[in-house]
Amino acid sequence: MMLVDQLYIYPCKSMKGIPLKKATTTEGGFQYDRVLMISEPDGTFITARQYPQLLKIETTLVDNKIHLLLPSKQAITINLDDFSQDVEPTQVWGNHFTSHIAPISVNQFISQFLQKDVQVRWVGNHLSRRTKRYCDVAVSFADGYPYLLLNQSSFNYLQQQCPEKLDIRQFRGNIIIKDALPFAEDGWKTIKIGPVIFDIVKPCTRCVVTTMNVETSKLSTDNEPLKTLRYFRSDSEGKIDFGMNMIARNHGTVCLDDPIEVLERQPAKNYIKSFPAEIKQNQQPCTIALNEQIIQGNNQQTILEQLEQHQIAVPYSCRAGVCGRCQILLKSGEVTAMTKAAIKRGNRILACSCIPKSNIEIELVKK
Template identity: 70%
Template sequence: MIAVSQLFIYPIKSMKGIALTEAITATGGFKYDRILMISEPDGTFITARQFPKLLKLETKVINNVVHISLPSRESISINFDDFSNTNEPTEVWGNHFMSHIASIRVNQFLSQFLQKDVQLRWVGNKLSRRTKRYPEVPVSFADGYPYLLLNEASFAYLQLQCPEKLNISQFRGNIIIKGALPFAEDGWKTIKIGEVIFDIVKPCTRCVMTTINADSTNYLANNEPLTTLRYFRADEQGKIDFGMNMIARNSGKITINDTVEVLERQNAKNYIKSFPPENSKLAQKCTITFEGKIIQGNNQQTILEQLEQQQVALPNSCRAGICGRCMVVLKQGEVRALTQSAIKKNNRILACSCVPNGDIDLNLLKK
């Protein structure tokens, strides 16, 4: 029998989640899920991708009041009446909509923690944001869709392949199920859990957030688990998937141990299988020259990983060949692309998705 094993909400985007025994579907997602978010003063979203220590902040919701606790145990309470009455422009992954800004007291509290001027924002009672594929479906501050389904068996399979110790919390799911075969969810189109019918929209494309240990907030070695997932969960465009994005057809309650009923199935997405040969003897040393600095590298790890290991900082965000922040200029040498979009025109390449074939010479992209 396939059933619900865990339920989570994340009241503030990128902060610690709250485990529930039951959850209520509301407009835009589970009640209280990702209804708050930290942003730049201009409304651009901020997450643990840039500030991993956000994952250490605990949240609670008591009598419609949100409480934030810092690692120092210092805390603050946030009442929704304290937010601005006006709607202000806000942006998440290129999706533009409106939200409300918290009081100066709250913004100063979070700015002090991050040592950066930030604002806390609330989606409001009437969500103006919509999902990309379904313009009639509201969504909160989640990356793209209201619900994320994870399968314990799929996670267990990944852990068997991955050399680093993982925790399913790294994938920040809302509904975690048990009793299904690994990646059985790939072939589901419509499911029913408790009182709620869900449509599975698409696999969830993963980024650097999955490489951060949620407890220590340190990055795992060798860009794991993205490196391992790339072997068997990357599509032709190089996007790496794990978990399923969903929307709900109706409101209702879901509880732990509720049965998952598959109402309709679909063809699973095709992934490129490219597991490395065991005991490979293909590893070779090479030199990576970056802005005149020469470091000893290899032809097995990405350029970004090797630069970071030598304390050479390079802007990055997704680490999956999507955002383009780690783009550099390849002056000399050849690289192997891990995604279709990793090599651009005019010798521009994405450091997170290219591996040296031999000695290479790189420059920063001049802006």
Template identity: 70%
Template sequence: MISIDQIYIYPIKSMQGIPLTTANTGDGGFAHDRILMLSEPDGSFITARQYPELLKFKTSIVKNEVYVSLSSTKMIKFNLDEFSLSNEPTEIWGNHFTSQIAPIRVNQFFSKILHKDVQLRWVGQQLTRRTKRYPEVPVSFADGYPYLLLNKASFNYLQHQCPEQLDIRQFRGNIIIQGALPFAEDGWKTIKIGEVIFDIVKPCTRCVLTTIDANSAKPLANNEPLNTLRYFRADEQGQIDFGMNMIARNHGTISIHDKIEILERQVAKNYIKTFPPEIKTETQLCTITFEDKTIKGNNKQTILEQLEQHKIALPYSCRSGICGRCSVVLKKGEISALTQSAIKRNNRILACSCIPKGDITIESPKKG
């Protein structure tokens, strides 16, 4: 029997989740799921992609009382009623809407820990956010959809392939199921859990957040598990999927051990299956010249990783060859591309998805 194994909510975006035995579905997701998030003063969202230490924050919420702690000496309690009544401009992935700002003492608490000026925001009593694909469906501060389903068997398959020890919490799912075959969820279109019907709208495209250890908040080696996933879960555009985004048709209650009923199926998305490139037993050293700096490199790590190890920062968002922000111009040398999408026009390459074959020289696009 296919059933629910675990249920999670994440009251504050990018912070630790709370395991539940029962959850109530609402307009924008489970009750209290991603109703709070940190932002820049201008309202643009902040996540653990930029600040991995956010994953260490523990949260709890009882009615309107929220408790947040990083350690025994760094904790704060506040009430949602303390938030400003005015609706302030807010942005997530180019999606613009409004939210309410926390009182000064709360913002100062997080700003001091992150060493930058930030604000905590609440979705408010009424969700104002909508997305283009489903304008009738309210969304909280989740990246794009109210619910994320993960299949435990799919995770176990990935773990068997991946050289690094993984934790399913790295994928930040809301509903984790058991009893299905690996990636059976790819072919589901509509499911019923308890009294709630869910539509599976698309696979979830994964980013750098999955490469950060859920306990230590430190990145795993070799950009795992994205590096492994790209060999069997990447599409023609290089997007890497794991898990399924869902919306709920109705309100209701679901619980651990509830049966999953498949109401409608669909043709599964096609993924490009490739084999990992042959890795030589010995690391070959090389040099990486980026503009006016030359560093010692190797033929095993991505260009982005090696630059970061030498305190050379490139912009990025996904680290999986999707966003394109880490684009550089290859002036000299050769590289091995981990995905087809890593090589662009005019000698541009994605630093997150390319490994040097030998000495290389690269420049930022504005100079190239």
């Protein structure tokens, strides 16, 4: 029998999660899940993709208050009743809606920690944000959908393939199940957990946050686990999936050890299988010319990885060919594109998704 193994909520987007014995579904997700978010003053969201240190902030819940504890042991209590009465424009991944702004003291506390002027936002009691595929389904500050399901067996399979020690918390799931076959969730369409019926919307496309240590916030070596996942969980567009995004049909309480019942199935998504043994054939050295600097590289790693190994910083967010922030100019030479979107107009390419075929010359693009 498949059972619920772990439950998590993340009161503030990108901060530490809270393990629970039971969680109640509400409008937008589990109660208190991602109800707070850090933003630019104009309402654009900020996450651990840009500021990994957010992952080190601990969160706890008491009544209607959320407590934040910094690594320095400085703490602040956030009372949701103290947020602005008026709502302000807010944006998450191009999704525009409104939210409430925290008191000045709260904003200053987080601004001091990040050394940057930011605001803390609250979704409010009446959510104005909707999911992209379901205009009648509300969602809080989560990336796209209210719930994320992870399968412990799928994680165990990944760990067997990955040379680096992983922690399932790197994937920031809400519901972690046990006693299912590895990647059985790929073929599920509708499931029931306790009294709640969930529809599985899509596989969850993963980003650089999965490569960050949940305790130290440091990036893993060699871009793991994304590097390993790319070998067997990458689709034709180069998107890397792990876990399932879900919406709930009804409200109810999900508890640890609740059974999972599969109500409806669907065809599993196809993934390109290309494990390291195949990829490492015909490895050849090459050079990467950037301005007046010549880097000794190879035709196996992405340009982004090789630049980073030589302490050359290129802006990025996802490292999966989705966000487009690592765009560079290819002045000469040829590259192998790992995703369809990796080659742009005007000889612009994505450094995270292109591998040199031989000697290349590149130029960083001014944003």
